[in-house]
Amino acid sequence: xxxxxxxxxxxLMYAGGTHDFxxxxxMVERGEAQFWPGVHSCVITQVDYQPRRRILNIFLAxxxxxxxxxxxxxxxxxGYDQGCTAATFVGRKGWERTFLSxxxxxxxxxxxxxxxxxxxxxx
Numbered sequence: 001x002x003x004x005x006x007x008x009x010x011x012l013m014y015a016g017g018t019h020d021f022x023x024x025x026x027m028v029e030r031g032e033a034q035f036w037p038g039v040h041s042c043v044i045t046q047v048d049y050q051p052r053r054r055i056l057n058i059f060l061a062x063x064x065x066x067x068x069x070x071x072x073x074x075x076x077x078x079g080y081d082q083g084c085t086a087a088t089f090v091g092r093k094g095w096e097r098t099f100l101s102x103x104x105x106x107x108x109x110x111x112x113x114x115x116x117x118x119x120x121x122x123x
Contacts, residue, residue, distance in 0.1 A: 007063040008042065011062035033045065034047075038063060038067040038068070040067055041061070043075060044058075045058050045075060047079070047084060056088070059090060061089075089105060
């Protein structure tokens with residue numbers, strides 16, 4: 001994974017500060033996430049086990065966009081083989097203008113976020 005650190009770090013810039021490279025590497029090493037290397041890109045996935053279905057979540061993708069697109073069908077097939085019945089692709093809004101739109105991916109929801117500061121909640 002070290003060879004792909006720049007791609008992962010670039011994708012993590014849009015992840016809201018939830019992880020750093022060592023966190024992602026640890027998740028992959030523990031089997032909590034899957035690392036999909038390309039030549040000039042990589043993808044990190046997780047299987048989300050919900051009570052009524054499994055969902056393959058493409059958590060991070062970085063590097064060459066055409067290569068990520070070419071890798072995606074293999075990744076989706078793997079998810080299907082693991083029992084996933086749906087897939088999600090988490091990313092910044094700009095992903096809407098990529099191959100996702102023309103290959104059947106649809107925006108499903110909007111996520112709002114707010115940084116919490118303790119002084120906002122004092123009496």
